[in-house]
Amino acid sequence: GQSLEQPSEVTAVEGAIVQINCTYQTSGFYGLSWYQQHDGGAPTFLSYNALDGLEETGRFSSFLSRSDSYGYLLLQELQMKDSASYFCAVPSNTDKLIFGTGTRLQVFP
Amino acid sequence: DAGVIQSPRHEVTEMGQEVTLRCKPISGHDYLFWYRQTMMRGLELLIYFNNNVPIDDSGMPEDRFSAKMPNASFSTLKIQPSEPRDSAVYFCASSSDRYEQYFGPGTRLTVT
Numbered sequence: 001g002q003s004l005e006q007p008s009e010v011t012a013v014e015g016a017i018v019q020i021n022c023t024y025q026t027s028g029f030y031g032l033s034w035y036q037q038h039d040g041g042a043p044t045f046l047s048y049n050a051l052d053g054l055e056e057t058g059r060f061s062s063f064l065s066r067s068d069s070y071g072y073l074l075l076q077e078l079q080m081k082d083s084a085s086y087f088c089a090v091p092s093n094t095d096k097l098i099f100g101t102g103t104r105l106q107v108f109p
Numbered sequence: 110d111a112g113v114i115q116s117p118r119h120e121v122t123e124m125g126q127e128v129t130l131r132c133k134p135i136s137g138h139d140y141l142f143w144y145r146q147t148m149m150r151g152l153e154l155l156i157y158f159n160n161n162v163p164i165d166d167s168g169m170p171e172d173r174f175s176a177k178m179p180n181a182s183f184s185t186l187k188i189q190p191s192e193p194r195d196s197a198v199y200f201c202a203s204s205s206d207r208y209e210q211y212f213g214p215g216t217r218l219t220v221t
Contacts, residue, residue: 033208042200042212043152050208087152091207094165095140099152 004100020073022088030091032071038084113213127189134203144200191220
């Protein structure tokens, strides 16, 4: 089977750096994706890692270690608008995405 | 492109009524997914289609739920009869690969 684990909640202050971790168990591995969802909104794609290492996109970076079945999303220079839920997700061998339970990030002024 | 379009955005209905949710995927996307999201159960995949063909409906909770995709630009999710426990936000998403899905704005369903 496949499962993903994330912390349920993370808090931080504006301007800080926060890391949201994700560990996964999969029968096959095709990469790790991250999605952001604001309250009342829809999930939106942030990033995808197929290979080990760090991928940077502006203030957001995503890291993958396939040997550790682990990845994280790094958010820098936090802003109030970053308050949202963040989901890691892995594609299955049947092309569907398996989503984690989500991490709720609260950014305080 | 306008993105994934869902209708209605909000639906309030009484228990026992039929509910039909509609989705128009992004043009050119081969995959269409229906999800349900609640606080208790998180984001659940109900069913997905590839090239209009249902591939995996193992997430459909029971026979009251059915989904169709008659063509590449339209899909429906139907609940008949609806029950209060079906109250949730239903998302439709489309994609052209297995990594990046584009979600519609969702339909917030309330069954009283």
